[in-house]
Amino acid sequence: MRPLEVASLVCLAMALLALALRAGALGTRRALFGLTAGLMGLQALVEGSRWQLVPAYVVTAIGVALVVRPARGAGAGSRGRRAACVVSAVMALVVAGLLPALLPVPSFPSPEGPHPVGTVTFLLEDPARHDDGEPGRGRRLMAQAWYPADAGAARAARAR
Secondary structure, three states: OOHHHHHHHHHHHHHHHHHHHOOOOHHHHHHHHHHHHHHHHHHHHHHHOOHHHHHHHHHHHHHHHHHHOOOOOHHHHOHHHHHHHHHHHHHHHHHHHHHHHHOOOOOOOOOOOOOOEEEEEEEEEEEEEEOOOOOOOEEEEEEEEEEEOOHHHHHOOOOO
C-alpha cells in the first residue's frame, strides 16, 4: 500500500474508535474525521484514487456526516444501535484495509536503456467475423508493437 493510503486508513481507524467509544469531546472527533477526510482527499489527488479504497471513502463520508450533525433524541444512544454501528464500522474498516493490501497497484520500472525503441499502433479488422457490438462491421482489434529503432532516432522524443 502507498504511504498516504496507510496514513488515511490509520487515521480513519482512530476516528472510528473515537466515534464508537465516544472518546474525547465532539471537537476532537470532528478534528479526527476532518483530518481523515483531508488525508483521503490528498491521497486521491497525489497518488490517485482507486476502487479498492471506495469502502474507506464511504466510511469517511458517513463519519464526517455523523460528527458534523450528531444524532439527537432519546433513541440516539441506545446500546443496540451503537453496537450495530460499531460492528458495521469495524467490518467496513477491515474491508477498506484488506482490499488495497490484497489487490495492490503494480508499479513498473520506467523504460530506460541506451537503445532507441520505436512504436506503432495498428487497427486490425477481420471482415469475416462480425462484431456483436456493431452489426454490419467486421471484428476490430487495436494492437501496439515496439521495435528497435535506428541510431538516428535516439535524439527523437521517446514514446510514452
